[in-house]
Amino acid sequence: MKHEDSPHTHHNHNDCIDTALDTAEILCAQQGQRLTKVRRRALELIWESHRPLGAYQLLAKLAEEGFNSAPPTVYRALDFLLGAGLIHKVESMNAYLGCAHADKAHKGYFLICDECHNVMEFDYQDIHAALIEKATHQGFELRAETIELTGLCAKCKAKPAGASA
Amino acid sequence: MKHEDSPHTHHNHNDCIDTALDTAEILCAQQGQRLTKVRRRALELIWESHRPLGAYQLLAKLAEEGFNSAPPTVYRALDFLLGAGLIHKVESMNAYLGCAHADKAHKGYFLICDECHNVMEFDYQDIHAALIEKATHQGFELRAETIELTGLCAKCKAKPAGASA
DNA sequence: TATAATTTTGTTATGATATAACAACTAAAA
């Protein structure tokens, strides 16, 4: 169970980004996938944001850097990154988040703060196992899991309401 | 653990609708909420659909019946029904589903078939408890849970691919 | 290396989902 730190936990986020990008390069190479300039930069920008990034926010950043500014550009990059397991989509926010352990098969489980909108990814094998069992028991063949828990994070709980981090 | 039947399990769906509407009337009355014509009819239409209904699909049905056909009409009704716990939003589909046990505080856990798009609501106290514990352990105060499992339902698994129910 | 096949990107247009803002109306409370 790694990377359960809040985005605000003290750590050098640049290291996270570097590691994520290195992992991405390796994974793509292994799978014969091409991590092109725009895909690589999109991944980097998603990681540079501490919070899930909307497609059009990402598009704006890419456009600033001279990439094409039409929506298909960003959605293609997102599709690629999602397919490669390098990012997750947070369904309840329509936003995208770097995946901290793309190298391991896993599910994206998230704790989302209603107040500051920070998102913490967590992994929970017990829950995964229980869900698999539940689904199987209903004759259902599980393909994907969307688990998004919303509420108040520890930081925001300690703060007066409205003062988002 | 009720109402785990597939929408295609043999049962008289009209009874479900009637029960849901009766429950809605009672709940709204108890809470001093007004289940107006458009809200009531929206709820009914959502229930009449065996699958989650998109906002604009619902809007079209309401418009056919003489209700105002501008988007705010339907989104207001949906907001009201969501707030009252009478429906759920399936985030991964951007669609809305009648809640089968609005009278009990509960979470919306769903099994969603990729093939036929039918959705089965389920309730799972063990998972709920585990998630609460997990969140609390992180200092997180849980407010809502979105659990959407996608895959292949028993019916579709038994069928040749493409032949959606 | 040429050329064919495949993948990626550019471009225009549009579809799908959702909300802001303010006016008009209606039901409930004072």
Add this chain to the structure above:
DNA sequence: TTTTAGTTGTTATATCATAACAAAATTATA
């Protein structure tokens, strides 16, 4: 009955996402 609160009408627009086809770049094959 007048106020108040809640609901609905209306117009406009914001936000999220994809279709379709052309052009370019990369990779594979002859």
